[in-house]
Every structure is written in C-alpha cells, then in structure tokens.
Amino acid sequence: MEKQNIDWGNLGFGYIETSKSYVSDFRNGEWDEGRLTSDHTVTISECAGVLQYAQTVFEGLKAYTTEDGRTVAFRPDLNAERLYNSACRLEIPPFPKDRFIEAVREVVKANESYVPPYGSGATLYIRPYIFGSSSVIGVKPAEEYQFRILTTPVGPYFKGGAKPLTIKIADFDRAAPRGTGHIKAGLNYAMSLHAIVQAHNEGFAENLYPDSATRTKVEETGGANVIFIKGNKFVTVSSPSILPSITRRSLEYVAEHYLGMEVEEREIPLTELPEFEECGLCGTAAVISPVGKIVDHGREICFPSGMDEMGPTTKKLYDTLTGIQMGRIEAPEGWIFEI
Ligand code: PLP
Ligand code: COI
Numbered sequence: 001m002e003k004q005n006i007d008w009g010n011l012g013f014g015y016i017e018t019s020k021s022y023v024s025d026f027r028n029g030e031w032d033e034g035r036l037t038s039d040h041t042v043t044i045s046e047c048a049g050v051l052q053y054a055q056t057v058f059e060g061l062k063a064y065t066t067e068d069g070r071t072v073a074f075r076p077d078l079n080a081e082r083l084y085n086s087a088c089r090l091e092i093p094p095f096p097k098d099r100f101i102e103a104v105r106e107v108v109k110a111n112e113s114y115v116p117p118y119g120s121g122a123t124l125y126i127r128p129y130i131f132g133s134s135s136v137i138g139v140k141p142a143e144e145y146q147f148r149i150l151t152t153p154v155g156p157y158f159k160g161g162a163k164p165l166t167i168k169i170a171d172f173d174r175a176a177p178r179g180t181g182h183i184k185a186g187l188n189y190a191m192s193l194h195a196i197v198q199a200h201n202e203g204f205a206e207n208l209y210p211d212s213a214t215r216t217k218v219e220e221t222g223g224a225n226v227i228f229i230k231g232n233k234f235v236t237v238s239s240p241s242i243l244p245s246i247t248r249r250s251l252e253y254v255a256e257h258y259l260g261m262e263v264e265e266r267e268i269p270l271t272e273l274p275e276f277e278e279c280g281l282c283g284t285a286a287v288i289s290p291v292g293k294i295v296d297h298g299r300e301i302c303f304p305s306g307m308d309e310m311g312p313t314t315k316k317l318y319d320t321l322t323g324i325q326m327g328r329i330e331a332p333e334g335w336i337f338e339i
Contacts, residue, residue: 049132
C-alpha cells in the first residue's frame with residue numbers, strides 16, 4: 001500500500017482530513033445501511049439536538065501498521081460496547097455493535113494510505129460519534145441522528161512525547177455522582193475546557209479531578225485514566241464516575257499476565273499520592289504518558305521516577321502494550337482486529 005506523503009514523525013495530535021468518512025442516518029426509527037463519503041462536512045438544522053442540548057456521544061480508537069505490514073485496530077469491540085452504553089444514557093438510539101465494528105473496518109480500509117507506517121511513531125486515530133440531527137426546541141431527545149466515523153493520522157497527545165508531565169489537582173469538578181462521568185459524552189469535555197485552558201495558562205499539562213462529592217479521592221484527568229506503581233503493585237482507580245478506559249483495562253491484564261504484577265483497582269485517597277513511585281495517564285490518545293509531579297494547590301507531590309524519563313515499570317507497561325498493538329508481542333485472544 002502506497003502511503004500518503006506526510007511527515008509522520010512530526011505529527012501532533014491534530015485533525016488532518018483523510019479520504020473517506022463513514023456515515024449512517026437514523027430516520028423513522030431505524031439506522032440506514034450506511035456508506036462511505038468524501039464529504040467531510042455536515043449540514044444540519046440550526047435547531048438540531050446536538051447544537052441546542054449537546055446530544056452527542058463519541059469514541060476514540062486507533063489503527064496501527066504492524067511490524068509485518070498488516071493494518072490492525074485495537075479491541076474495537078470494547079469501543080462498540082461503550083458507545084452503545086453512552087448512547088443509551090443520552091437517549092440516543094444505540095448503533096448496533098456488530099455494525100460499528102464493520103464500519104471501522106470499512107473506513108480504515110478506505111483510508112489505508114493514511115495509516116502511518118510501522119515505526120513512525122504515528123497512528124490513525126478513529127473517531128466514531130453520534131449526534132442528534134433533527135430539530136428540538138423543548139428539552140427532549142431528537143428524532144433523527146447521524147452516526148459518523150472520521151479518521152485522522154496523529155502523533156503524541158502531549159507535546160514532548162514521553163517526557164513526564166506536571167499536572168494539577170483541578171479547581172473544578174468533572175463528574176457528579178450519578179451523572180455522566182462514566183460515558184463518553186461531548187458535554188463532559190465541553191465543561192472541562194475552561195479548566196484545561198486555565199491549567200495550561202498556569203503551566204500544567206492536565207487537570208487531575210478529585211471526586212466531586214468529597215474532593216478527597218482521585219478520579220481521572222480530562223482525557224485519560226490514571227495509573228500508579230507501588231512496588232510490584234499496579235494500582236488504578238475504581239469509581240462509578242470515571243470513564244472505563246479500554247487502555248487501563250488492557251494494562252491491568254498486561255500487568256498481571258505479562259509482567260507478573262499484583263493489580264489493585266480501588267479507591268485512592270489523595271493523601272496516598274506521595275506513597276506511589278510512578279504515575280501515568282493512560283488512554284487511546286495518551287497511550288501511557290508519565291506524570292512526574294502533581295501540584296495540589298501549592299503542595300508538590302514529586303514521584304521518585306523524576307522529571308526526565310518514564311519510570312522503569314511504566315516503561316515496561318508501555319513497551320508491552322505498544323508491542324502488542326504493533327504486533328511485536330503476542331496479543332491475548334481477540335485484542336487485535338485485522339482490517
Ligand atoms: N478518560 C477520559 C475522560 C477519556 O476521554 C479517555 C479517552 O478516551 C480515557 C479516559 C481513556 O479511555 P480509552 O483508554 O478507552 O481511550
Ligand atoms: C481518546 O483517548 O480517544 C480520547 O477521546 C481522549 C481525548 C481527550 C482526545
């Protein structure tokens with residue numbers, strides 16, 4: 001496959017139009033058969049549900065070129081399932097999971113020349129989403145929807161690649177108890193924009209949100225789950241208001257079954273932060289981005305792994321996960337989806 005003439009090694013996390021997007025419309029109570037389109041714009045009513053009441057949910061996954069030249073995606077069945085759950089929570093008609101997976105295959109195949117070559121450090125980011133497209137003015141669900149998948153080649157989410165980040169304990173709340181923190185709804189990101197701009201202005205890479213009810217426990221950042229290392233333990237957050245990260249769940253398996261670590265998924269009080277040796281942010285976009293320092297309103301928590309490079313255990317987790325994704329290390333059954 002002839003690849004596009006793109007400077008893959010210098011890509012950031014931005015949008016570049018590719019060849020095709022996938023689209024399916026929901027009208028008269030059902031999803032149509034779907035199709036590829038070269039039209040990367042959307043025309044909808046000025047009164048569409050998505051514009052007035054933010055009725056939209058999305059997903060994020062990636063396609064990779066493996067060491068032996070295949071194009072693969074990572075666990076798209078879990079994205080299909082999460083989008084399904086997100087849609088139900090916002091009264092959006094869910095897109096059938098088997099059709100989601102086939103749509104991912106179709107759209108990646110159509111954009112294969114944009115899947116970055118093996119070893120380039122870049123990947124093809126896949127963004128499926130659904131939005132209310134028909135007009136609503138009273139507060140209620142739309143009657144018509146569009147499911148789309150756009151793709152775009154991306155590099156590292158955080159500038160500086162694998163350099164440890166400094167993050168802050170957020171001044172704002174992300175997700176209410178019994179709210180929408182556990183689903184991937186655009187509204188969760190809209191309300192994080194003010195907090196992220198403020199954090200960036202103060203020199204921080206991200207916000208680490210505490211739980212909204214008590215502000216005493218770790219939740220997650222604006223766009224990734226958090227992971228911690230303590231001796232031979234891989235510790236992650238258990239909370240009903242964080243997004244169930246596919247990367248985090250995969251890393252829990254990798255830590256236990258590939259690295260022989262003990263895995264703990266539990267509540268993490270903020271007071272425990274100084275006890276951890278390493279910390280990282282994990283997600284499709286973030287992969288694993290190491291955290292060197294957390295600042296809690298002037299109090300600095302500096303992890304022993306330091307500010308120069310990824311800690312040794314985080315590095316092993318990173319190498320194993322990306323090795324599995326790029327075909328260098330044998331994957332657990334069902335994790336690698338051949339395009
Ligand atoms: N948490 C939030 C708020 C996110 O936006 C993401 C990104 O998808 C994640 C966690 C990581 O989830 P995943 O590993 O499934 O990409
Ligand atoms: C992803 O990791 O796929 C996300 O959606 C996170 C977003 C902040 C880019």
